Amino acid sequence: MADLSDQIGRKADQSDWVDHAVRVGLVAYGVVHLLIGWLAIQLALGDHSGTVSSQGALHQLAGETLGLVLIWLIAIGMVLLVLWRLLELVAGHRDADGADLWRKRAADVLKMGIYGTLALSAFSVALGDKGGGSGTDTYSAQLMRLPFGVWLVGALGLAIIGYGVAQIWRGLSEKHAKHLKAEGKTGDAGSAYLLLGKIGYVAKGIAVGLVGGLFVYAAMTHDPKKSGGLDAALQQVLAQPFGPVMLGAIGLGVICYGLFCFARARHLSR
Incomplete structure (x- = not known):
């Protein structure tokens, strides 16, 4: 089983497709943070109409031209990041052991939760959820x-x-x-x-x-x-x-x- 995991990990490290998927996910993650930062600045300037959160940012984006397309891309990008962290959890960190290995695996699980939650929010908004809380x-x-x-x-x-x-x-x-x-x-x-x-x-x-x-x-x-x-x-x-x-x-x-x-x-x- 360890040999299979190591083989999968080495193939993933050499895969251009994995690189492309991660890049798409990171761009999507960056877009969400740009929107959250902009909402925070608007709040600082006195505009209380938006909710400063990832879901609030997605709802803000939904009202823009091509916003729905971008939200679907963000949702897909977050799923790709979840799959990346899952791959790292199962077959990554081959040079780590002991406490360091478990720390990195715990970080993978945490990041999967963050990306997964954002993916669910994006899918929810894309499918018509009007809530913002x-x-x-x-x-x-x-x-x-x-x-x-x-x-x-x-x-x-x-x-x-x-x-x-x-x-x-x-x-x-x-x-x-x-x-x-x-x-x-x-x-x-x-x-x-x-x-x-x-x-x-x-x-x-x-x-x-x-x-x-x-x-x-x-x-x-x-x-x-x-x-x-x-x-x-x-x-x-x-x-x-x-x-x-x-x-x-x-x-x-x-x-x-x-x-x-x-x-x-x-x-x-x-």
Whole structure:
């Protein structure tokens, strides 16, 4: 079985088709982040008509010319990313072992969940779903009704915060550079790509960490209504002193992350 997995992994590493599929998925992922960043900036400027979330971004896109076509492409792109991470989970990380191997496999599962959730949202919007809510308050309410539900919500919040901190660390330590081939991180263009990634990962990590903070607060107050998704988290930022400035900065950072996804697609290093 191990030999079969190794054989599949080597074929995948040498496959141009896998590269093309991943590139399509990364471009789609980048588009979603550009839209989320733009919605955050609009919110900072006083426009409260849109929901700052992946689903809100998709609904915004649905109202544009050729928007439905783009949403279908995003849905397909996310499915391709799910399949890529599944391939990595089953046949990748051949040079890793022990705790490092399990850490990478856990990251594969987490990313499959993120891409899969976004794919479901895109398919839902493409098929005519008119809703725009994130539903995270409903999820936390359901969790709280379970035995030890408050602890589950708190643990989920801490896990989300941990993921956000990991994203910030990836940006500050420039670990995102490994996603680019050598030609993608050299010269003026390469320096720009790395800077986009650094800003993007930090901004994304802050936004994700804020969502986790809402879950922890909901657990501490035993009130699932205190939880929320990205839109609720950014609304909290907006309510702070200099909130519009901070929110605008986060929005620009998320746009930088989207642009880095494009750079990664162009100079893909798997």
